[in-house]
Amino acid sequence: xxxxxxxxxxxxxxxxxxxxxxxxxxxxxxxxxxxxxxxxxxxxxxxxxxxxxxxxxxxxxxxxxxxxxxxxxxxxxxxxxxxxxxxxxxxxxxxxxxxxxxxxxxxxxxxxxxxxxxxxxxxxxxxxxxxxxxxxxxxxxxxxxxxxxxxxxxxxxxxxxxxxxxxxxxxxxxxxxxxxxxxxxxxxxxxxxxxxxxxxxxxx
Numbered sequence: 001x002x003x004x005x006x007x008x009x010x011x012x013x014x015x016x017x018x019x020x021x022x023x024x025x026x027x028x029x030x031x032x033x034x035x036x037x038x039x040x041x042x043x044x045x046x047x048x049x050x051x052x053x054x055x056x057x058x059x060x061x062x063x064x065x066x067x068x069x070x071x072x073x074x075x076x077x078x079x080x081x082x083x084x085x086x087x088x089x090x091x092x093x094x095x096x097x098x099x100x101x102x103x104x105x106x107x108x109x110x111x112x113x114x115x116x117x118x119x120x121x122x123x124x125x126x127x128x129x130x131x132x133x134x135x136x137x138x139x140x141x142x143x144x145x146x147x148x149x150x151x152x153x154x155x156x157x158x159x160x161x162x163x164x165x166x167x168x169x170x171x172x173x174x175x176x177x178x179x180x181x182x183x184x185x186x187x188x189x190x191x192x193x194x195x196x197x198x199x200x201x202x203x204x
Contacts, residue, residue: 058094059200063087063102065171067192071110071117074184082107082116084190088123092198096129102140104177106190111182118145119153119177133160134169144179153179161196169196 069084084107090100099122106117121142127134137158144153159173171194179186 058092059198060090061092061098061100061196061198062089063100063171063194063196065173065192065194067173067190069106069108069188069190071106071108071186071188074186077111080108080110082109084108084192086192086194090123092200096127096134098125098127099123100125104190106177106188108188110186110188111184113147113181115145115147117179117181117188119143119155119179120145121153121155125157127161133162135160136171136173138173138175146179146181151180153177167198167200169198170194171196 065086065088067084069082071080073079084105086102086104088100088102090098092098102119102121102123104119104121106119108117109115110117119140119142121140123138123140125136125138127136135158137156139154139156141152141154144151155175155177157173157175159171161169161171163169173192173194175190175192177188177190179188
């Protein structure tokens with residue numbers, strides 16, 4: 001009987017040692033570090049209608065611009081300078097691209113024009129949404145009104161936009177317009193300050 005009791009106690013102690021060893025081996029697994037989710041980086045800046053590139057929204061836009069225009073001299077015609085005005089309406093996409101129609105009254109009258117040089121163009125603007133101010137590049141093309149005649153005109157622009165809140169941008173731009181006048185391709189440079197207002201819907 002005594003031997004049976006001793007044998008039972010020995011078996012119980014062996015089972016306890018085995019269970020303790022198993023728990024010790026499994027303990028490190030309980031202390032394994034848990035990977036925490038890493039937040040995604042957000043873009044700084046936005047599209048031409050405001051910083052909605054960061055928020056994921058796009059929408060219609062309206063813009064106005066004023067500045068100084070200079071038609072460069074050529075042949076016997078000297079340089080001409082005047083105040084210029086422009087307006088545009090279009091749609092700004094969330095990726096920084098905007099499409100618009102614009103009207104520009106350049107104010108200059110090269111080659112003795114009877115009316116100021118004017119253009120009505122279709123254009124594209126791309127703003128880099130990673131920086132503030134937002135650098136942008138723009139191209140425009142369409143009909144130009146030259147002393148009652150219609151000619152083809154085109155222009156390119158570079159500039160920067162400074163966001164004032166989520167829906168307003170202040171634009172500083174330099175433009176280079178090319179329009180044939182009196183059989184000569186004339187170049188008009190403008191430097192202007194503008195304001196763009198976006199009517200983008202908030203991101204959902």
